[in-house]
Amino acid sequence: MSSDVDVAAPGIGLPEGDEAEAPSGLWRRVYDNVRTGNLGILPIVIGLAFIVVFFSFKATNFFTADNFNNIIVQMAGLTMLAFGVVFVLLLGEIDLSIGYLSGIAALAVAEFQLPGSGHAYPGVVAIAIAIGLCALIGGAQGSVVAKVGVPSFVVTLAGLLIWQGVILQVLEIKGVIVIEDNLINDLANYYFSASAGWIIAAVITGLYAVGTLGGVIGKRRAGVAIRRPLLLIAKVVGIAIASFGVVAVSNHASVPRGLPLAGVLVVIFLVVLTFLAKRTPFGRHVYAVGGNAEAARRAGINVARIRILVFGISGAMAGVGGVILAARLNSVDLNVGGGTLLLDAISAAVIGGTSLFGGRGEVRSALIGALVISTVSNGLNTAGYKTGTIYIVTGVILLLAVTLDTIARRLQARSGR
C-alpha cells in the first residue's frame, strides 16, 4: 500500500553519501511534500478528525462505541461498491449501473433463498449466484465498451435504466422479499466475541508485519535500495494501533457488542483488491491502460481484455455490496439500489483521491471516502438534521476534496514532478 511517490529517494544516480543524512532527509521530505502539494491522504484524515470532533459536540450519542459499530455496518455496502468504482476510474471510465446492479444482487440473493419458492438454495449458493450474475452483467457491459467502442457513460447509463426497470417489474408484483437465511443476514448482523476480535486484530497486524518484512528481505536479496525504512516501521505500528483500536472500541459497545463481521469483510476485500491492483501484472496493466492506452497497446497489453475484466470487477463488487445492504435490512423492497447509493460510491472513490481521468488512485481511497461520507451522514442524522442538509454537506465535502486535490496536483506540476 505504498504511495510510490518519492521526492528524495536514493536512486541510481545519487552519490552514496546520501544515505547518511537520513534523519534530516526525512524532515526535508516532509517539508518538500508539503511545499509541492504531495499531501496524499493527510488532508482527508485531518478533515475526518474535524468532522468527528464537530459531531461529538453537536450530538450526545454520536461519539459512542455503539454508534462506532453502527457506522461500520452502515458503510460496509457502500465501501464495497466504491472499491469497484476505483478500478473503473483507474481506467478513466465510469460505471453508472452499479447502484441498481447492487439492487439486482439483493434481489437475486433474496429470491434464491426464498423458502417454498422451488429454488430455495443454501445462503452461500444464493450469494454466489447473486455476485456471479453481477460480475457477468458488468463484464457484458464492459464488452460493449471495449469491443464495440460505445462510451462507458452511455453503456452504463443504459444499464442503470435497464436494471432499475427489472427491479421495478419484479418487485411491483412481489412487494417485499424477506431474507430468512441466517448466513446471508449474518453478513451485516454478526458480531465477533471479544476474544475473537482480539485474535482478528492480532492476525491482521501479524500478516501485515510479515508481508512488510518479506518485502524488505526480497529487496535486500536483490540489492535494491530500501526507501524510507522509518516509514515502513511507522506503517506497521499504525496498522497495529488501528486494528487493535477498532476492536477495543467495538468490544466496548453495549447493544451489538463486538467487532462486526461486515467490517472484517471490508478489510479482507481491501487487502485482496489492493494486492490485485498493486502487486500483480493485471493491476499494473490497469494503471497502464488508464495512463496511456496507446502505449499499453504497443507494449503488447490486451487492452480490451483489461477493460472487460475491470467492468466485471465493478459488477462483482456491486454484487457484494448489494448482498450486504440487503442483509442489513433482512429484506429487499422497491427502493433497493436506488437513492444516493451510486453517487455516494463514486464520490467516495473521488474524495479518497482517485482521479476521474484514469491512471491515478488507490483501492484504499474508496474506504477513506466511504468513511467520510458515512460519518457525515450518520453525524447529521444523529444531530437531527434533515436529508436535505446531508446532501448539501456531502456535496460541499466532495467539492472541497476534489478542489484540494486539483490544487495539489497543479503545485506538483509546477515543481516539475
Place this chain on the structure above:
Amino acid sequence: MSETPILQLRGISKSFGSVQALADVDFEVRDGEVMALVGDNGAGKSTLVKCVAGINTPDSGEILFDGKPVHISSPKEAAGLGIEIVYQDLALCDNLDVVQNMYLGREERDWLWRLKEPLMEQRTAETLRSLSVTTIRSIRQPVASLSGGQRQSVAVAKAVQWNSKLVILDEPTAALGVAQTRQVLDLVKRLGEQGLGVVLISHNLQDVFEVANRITVLRLGRDVGVYEREKTTQQEVVQAITAGIPTKVADIPPTAPELAS
C-alpha cells in the same frame, strides 16, 4: 561489423491505392552499425519502417533478417525476431515509474502471480547503467517527472532491454533541446558500439552526421543512394534528398532518371 547484414530489404514496393509509397527499395543494416534513413516528408521513410515493424505488408520484395528470409505480419512477430521500434510519440505511461514502464507488458511474476518488483528494479538499474543513462535520479519516480531527453532515453532502454538485435528510432530528437539531444545521440552511438543494428530516422542532418556510419537517402519512394558518412558531405546528402536520382546500390543497376509520380 559483420559481413551479413542483420536486416536486408530487397526490392520492396508498397502502394496505397494509386499512391506508390515505395518502389523497388533496397536497404540494409549491419550489426554494430548506425544506419541513418533520411529523406523529405513523404519520401517513404515511415512506410519502410512500418514494413519492417509488421504494421504494413509490402506488395512485393523480400525481407531478410540475419540472412534468412522472413515474413513479418504483426508487431509481435517483429519483436519476436528481435526488432524493436521507438516511436516518435513516446510510448510510455506517464503515471507509471521508470521500472514499471521498462517492464510494461512483460512483467516478471512468481507462481503466486506476484510481480517480482526487486528483480525488475535491479535489472532496470543495470540496463540503464550499461547504457550510461545516469541523469535519472530515481528509477522509482513517475515518467511524468522526467525531462524529454530522459524520457526518450527510457524509451530507448526499454526497446534494447529484450535482447533485441535491431533498434529502429523514429525521429528520437525531434522534440528535444540541445542538451537533451546530446544525451540521446550519445545513447544512439553506444547502441551501435554494443553491437546492435540501429536505424536512425531523422530530419536533422547534423545529428545524422554525428552518429551514423552510413546514410540511406529516400526520395519519392525510391532509394537514391547509400553514403558512407566519412566519404560524404552534408551538401551531397542534401542534394540527394532534394534532387537525387535512383543510382546503383550494391549491384543493382541504376533505374531510369525520370521519376513519374
